[in-house]
Amino acid sequence: MIKVSVVGAKGRMGSHVVEAVNNAEDTELALALDAGDDLTQITPANTDVVVEFTVPSVSLNNVLTLIGQGVDVVVGTTGWTDEKLAQVKAAIAQGPKPETQKVFIAPNFAISAVLADYFATKAAKYFESAEVIELHHPTKVDAPSGTAIHTARGIAEARKAAGMAPVPDATETDGGSRGQVIDGIHVHAVRLRGLNAHEEVLFGNAGEQLTIRADSFDRTSFMPGVLLAVRKLAGDAPAGLTVGLDQFLDL
Ligand SMILES: NC(=O)C1=CN([C@@H]2O[C@H](COP(=O)(O)OP(=O)(O)OC[C@H]3O[C@@H](n4cnc5c(N)ncnc54)[C@H](O)[C@@H]3O)[C@@H](O)[C@H]2O)C=CC1
Numbered sequence: 001m002i003k004v005s006v007v008g009a010k011g012r013m014g015s016h017v018v019e020a021v022n023n024a025e026d027t028e029l030a031l032a033l034d035a036g037d038d039l040t041q042i043t044p045a046n047t048d049v050v051v052e053f054t055v056p057s058v059s060l061n062n063v064l065t066l067i068g069q070g071v072d073v074v075v076g077t078t079g080w081t082d083e084k085l086a087q088v089k090a091a092i093a094q095g096p097k098p099e100t101q102k103v104f105i106a107p108n109f110a111i112s113a114v115l116a117d118y119f120a121t122k123a124a125k126y127f128e129s130a131e132v133i134e135l136h137h138p139t140k141v142d143a144p145s146g147t148a149i150h151t152a153r154g155i156a157e158a159r160k161a162a163g164m165a166p167v168p169d170a171t172e173t174d175g176g177s178r179g180q181v182i183d184g185i186h187v188h189a190v191r192l193r194g195l196n197a198h199e200e201v202l203f204g205n206a207g208e209q210l211t212i213r214a215d216s217f218d219r220t221s222f223m224p225g226v227l228l229a230v231r232k233l234a235g236d237a238p239a240g241l242t243v244g245l246d247q248f249l250d251l
């Protein structure tokens with residue numbers, strides 16, 4: 001059995017992870033912690049893998065603490081910049097098990113979203129225009145979503161590799177309606193009661209459009225991906241920092 005501790009266990013995602021870990025045949029719940037709890041209770045003696053779903057403002061500190069505790073970590077919380085990822089890598093190098101420590105961070109654990117992201121990177125070089133629209137529940141604290149940032153960066157990288165010009169855009173006045181520009185790609189965020197987690201990637205050429213859309217209607221959609229990551233970290237995932245569930249899929 002893989003012993004799993006959950007940090008952020010009382011949250012929307014954390015509570016689903018607790019249930020998924022309790023229901024899977026090969027995992028058992030070790031500790032379920034939330035805000036105010038001491039993360040140093042988590043040790044290699046009681047935990048094989050920690051799953052962290054908290055809030056962007058605290059996730060880095062939690063991950064650094066858990067690396068210090070010598071336990072492997074699966075992170076679903078958003079807000080990861082290149083600078084924060086560099087801090088994680090440095091902490092692994094200076095931590096108690098630099099050769100074997102595993103940290104996995106995924107902006108999205110739903111297969112629909114991971115595939116949409118992947119297909120978008122493949123489509124990017126064939127279209128002059130590209131924009132990303134993400135749509136979420138109104139209780140989400142960050143905008144744009146971590147997934148949309150990841151998608152926009154992937155599209156931008158593919159366009160750069162293909163030597164493409166910037167997306168065409170004649171806008172001269174913008175009060176914010178054109179969204180946030182991430183690596184040259186416009187990203188728009190909608191917050192609407194009734195939604196869960198949704199993303200549309202729009203590609204355009206003269207006379208044609210491709211839309212790639214992923215819809216997560218329920219948080220159960222993330223659980224197979226979370227359990228896959230837990231099993232990979234307890235098994236043959238490489239040591240060090242890995243980002244993105246696509247790394248564990250045969251794409
Ligand atoms: N990677 C993925 O597939 C997904 C990622 N997310 C991300 O996961 C994060 C959490 O989302 P939700 O569960 O909806 O949020 P939430 O607000 O429902 O839950 C966050 C939980 O973290 C707890 N918390 C706050 N500070 C803490 C601390 N210092 N230590 C331990 N626990 C602490 C809160 O008390 C709360 O229970 C967000 O960043 C969200 O964008 C959400 C869905 C899927």
Ligand SMILES: O=C(O)C1=N[C@H](C(=O)O)C[C@H](O)C1
Pocket residue numbers: 078107108136140141144145146147148196197198
């Ligand atoms: O807060 C959420 O709900 C979600 N957060 C992640 C993100 O910001 O990309 C993943 C998914 O979109 C749900």
